[in-house]
Amino acid sequence: MPISELKLAKELIRRPSITPKDAGTINLLAKNLRSLGFKCNLINFKNIKNLYAKLGRSSPNFCYAGHTDVVPPGNISDWSVNPFRPAVKKNKLIGRGANDMKASIACFVAAVSKFKAKNKKLKGSISLLITGDEEGLAINGTKKVVEYLKRKKEKINFCIVGEPTNPNKLGEMIKIGRRGSITGRLSVIGTQGHVAYPHRANNPSDVMVQILKKIKEVKLDNGTKNFQASNLEITKIDIDNHVDNIIPGSVNAVFNIRFNNKHSSSSLKRKLNAIFKSMVKRAKCKFNISYQVSGEAFLTKPNKTTYMVQNTIKKITKIKPKLSTTGGTSDARFIRKIAPCLEFGLVGKTMHKVDESVPLSDLKKLSNIYLNILENYFK
Numbered sequence: 001m002p003i004s005e006l007k008l009a010k011e012l013i014r015r016p017s018i019t020p021k022d023a024g025t026i027n028l029l030a031k032n033l034r035s036l037g038f039k040c041n042l043i044n045f046k047n048i049k050n051l052y053a054k055l056g057r058s059s060p061n062f063c064y065a066g067h068t069d070v071v072p073p074g075n076i077s078d079w080s081v082n083p084f085r086p087a088v089k090k091n092k093l094i095g096r097g098a099n100d101m102k103a104s105i106a107c108f109v110a111a112v113s114k115f116k117a118k119n120k121k122l123k124g125s126i127s128l129l130i131t132g133d134e135e136g137l138a139i140n141g142t143k144k145v146v147e148y149l150k151r152k153k154e155k156i157n158f159c160i161v162g163e164p165t166n167p168n169k170l171g172e173m174i175k176i177g178r179r180g181s182i183t184g185r186l187s188v189i190g191t192q193g194h195v196a197y198p199h200r201a202n203n204p205s206d207v208m209v210q211i212l213k214k215i216k217e218v219k220l221d222n223g224t225k226n227f228q229a230s231n232l233e234i235t236k237i238d239i240d241n242h243v244d245n246i247i248p249g250s251v252n253a254v255f256n257i258r259f260n261n262k263h264s265s266s267s268l269k270r271k272l273n274a275i276f277k278s279m280v281k282r283a284k285c286k287f288n289i290s291y292q293v294s295g296e297a298f299l300t301k302p303n304k305t306t307y308m309v310q311n312t313i314k315k316i317t318k319i320k321p322k323l324s325t326t327g328g329t330s331d332a333r334f335i336r337k338i339a340p341c342l343e344f345g346l347v348g349k350t351m352h353k354v355d356e357s358v359p360l361s362d363l364k365k366l367s368n369i370y371l372n373i374l375e376n377y378f379k
């Protein structure tokens with residue numbers, strides 16, 4: 001009997017694996033995959049469980065990547081069902097992880113079981129890279145598994161990341177890259193003083209306002225064929241002043257840039273630091289800046305597998321998926337270091353929301369798409 005995507009999705013959702021908790025999801029997957037003949041390698045880092053499972057040994061190796069962890073449900077009383085007791089209502093499966101992305105994993109496992117039933121001999125291998133740390137810090141998840149696989153000289157020829165990629169309808173969008181993301185925390189330090197005696201103080205908020213205006217107005221680029229224009233957003237401005245008669249001694253601000261592959265995190269740092277330096281100097285203030293880079297921009301140039309996937313999706317959904325680089329970061333930023341990859345999964349409309357759900361028809365279709373991709377890949 002092939003594995004049912006709906007049954008497996010429900011079993012996964014029933015396990016409340018809010019990052020970093022695993023709640024038995026990795027073992028449940030390993031059990032299902034072993035029953036299909038996969039060799040399961042549990043690769044744990046600190047408190048995080050990860051799985052690399054492989055069927056067959058020869059090349060090419062087609063990989064599916066995903067995560068079993070989910071974000072918290074928020075206020076459970078806002079849900080129409082218990083988020084960890086999945087239920088089908090109006091032909092939709094509702095539960096935390098229903099589209100980000102337990103159901104997608106279930107679709108792929110079900111697809112493999114159908115593929116195996118039809119094809120006794122596999123010319124190559126199928127693997128799954130599953131992590132329990134994607135929604136959180138993502139330090140002990142895919143990032144480290146990729147380093148581990150690299151050390152072991154494990155070759156992956158192509159990888160599909162099963163994150164939700166479609167904005168409204170299944171079939172609309174494949175992701176072939178992602179923008180980079182950098183957060184900057186800037187402090188400007190002046191001299192504190194009495195608000196009635198400004199000549200004895202140096203208010204750092206004046207220059208901070210000018211700096212923020214300036215960096216917001218810098219035109220980073222006009223976008224490229226594959227990417228939208230890079231964008232900076234100021235996310236926090238903070239003068240920690242509790243009285244009205246003091247000129248503050250320091251002021252803090254935070255900003256985030258989503259950038260395309262015309263920039264790198266280091267080229268952006270150089271550009272911004274030069275602005276801070278010259279403006280702060282003119283104001284006779286000092287500054288501190290710290291950056292956090294969540295990922296560099298990347299693009300996987302479409303190859304024949306990309307187009308095969310695109311055509312397969314079109315055949316089943318009657319929609320030709322766009323090759324896009326929009327949205328936030330994903331684990332593809334790590335995997336692309338060892339293999340060409342693309343992302344295709346469910347419709348992301350309800351992800352991270354109350355009553356996260358997936359239409360049963362999409363579950364069936366996605367599983368069918370994955371099955372057809374496997375068949376075309378190994379033809």
Ligand SMILES: [Zn+2]
Pocket residue numbers: 067100101134163164
């Ligand atoms: Zn996700």
